[in-house]
Amino acid sequence: MQADVIQLYKSSLCTVHDFLCRCTECTVSKTEWQETFSIAYVRKGNFEFKVFRNDLDAHHGLFLVCKPGYEHRVGHVHDLPDECTIFSLPAENLESFKGQTNEFSWFFNNPDIQSVLIKATPQTEYLHHIIFCELAKSRHDALLIEQLVTNLLLMVVSTGDPQVHPVLSYKQKKFYLPIIESVKYYINDHFTDDISLTELAGIGHLSPFHFSRLFKQLTGVTPYTYLLRVRLTQATLQIRNTHLPITDIAFSCGFNSLEHFSASYKNIYGKAPSQLRV
Template identity: 50%
Template structure:
């Protein structure tokens, strides 16, 4: 496959590669060897991932986990170039990760299954977004970015989000890019008051149609997706800053301390103050 693959981070923890597909015209790639255990987040596009006789239907918003030591091929669904963030691991670190895989342990024990797709939760996508932004900065805070990475890997390997909708070609070509644009807007503006009509207008559909499409693709309503981004950022600030609970509430888009505290406790099972202590 023709691709621009840039290594944007390397440490004993893992290597991170920015994969930008350049192969728009081809339908099926040549066979490629999977040399290392990897976790890839699909940022853009959709493709068929073929290994032996199986094909996984991958699209943006999913994580593709691949064991080492197998050949695969990629089949392009349409002419939108795929973009992925690929985290690759040494054999030693891969063994440590898979030993704590939780609900994915069956996948790692199954010698006949080489790859699996995981549906990214709003929290996982937000963590990926933070990592990708940190890696683009000229002065990298290595300890912080690796804290974000280990949090992300832990969430991925303990997830049960292996069920996600099959999308037809029209949905992959037209709806996926639309939803990805809206999610990017939410990442950049989650501290602001956002109206459903604004998001629907970005997608050029009615609010009702947009809500239905958004939930089909993300498994969340637009409001729930936004709320979970805010709560994840609040959790990070509670654990890693000395900001007051009130300051964190307003900094993450909540309009009252009471609303923030109630939403936080409902989601995490602990109040913000209890989480910090």
């Protein structure tokens, strides 16, 4: 398998790599050794991750979680190259990480499970988006990067058992997932705007009705719910890490009233935004 693997960040806490497939034909890689615990977000494309007798169908919208110390192979599903962001923890940090993830003990304590796919959520995809954009800058704020990475990895595994994700057809993965990728990226980059369904559908040259149905099929949520949860995730980061008034945070994250923000926040998280600062 031909690929560019670019180190984006490295510290005693974690390493982040950008994996860019460069294969020109569908092949299966040679056996590779998984040296560290890693969580990879599939930004683009689709591939089969082969561990022992398990073939995991990895594609955009999923996180691939891998234990260290196992062999695997990777096979192409179609001619669209895959791109992944790979977060790796050194061995000295893995035990500490396990101690924070009781919901994921079924994975760590079962020697018959080496890798698993976890469905991404709007929250985890937005956190990944922030991290990836920060790492594209010429200078990094190490504390910010490591705090965001820690939040992301813990959030990915906090779901407990892997969420059931829909089995996608070849046509959906090759032709429709790239459209959804582009729409998600647009939402993550423009969530403060007053985004319309027609605007999002236009990115994929689809009718609003077709797009809305397709987005729900492939993500499990409506476009509005995805946008709302991105806004709430950004608001949570600001509430926890700044001293800005709650009202200012609400408007800066795209909400048009404090009442709407507070009601949405309590509906999703079960408590008022102000309680994060108590």
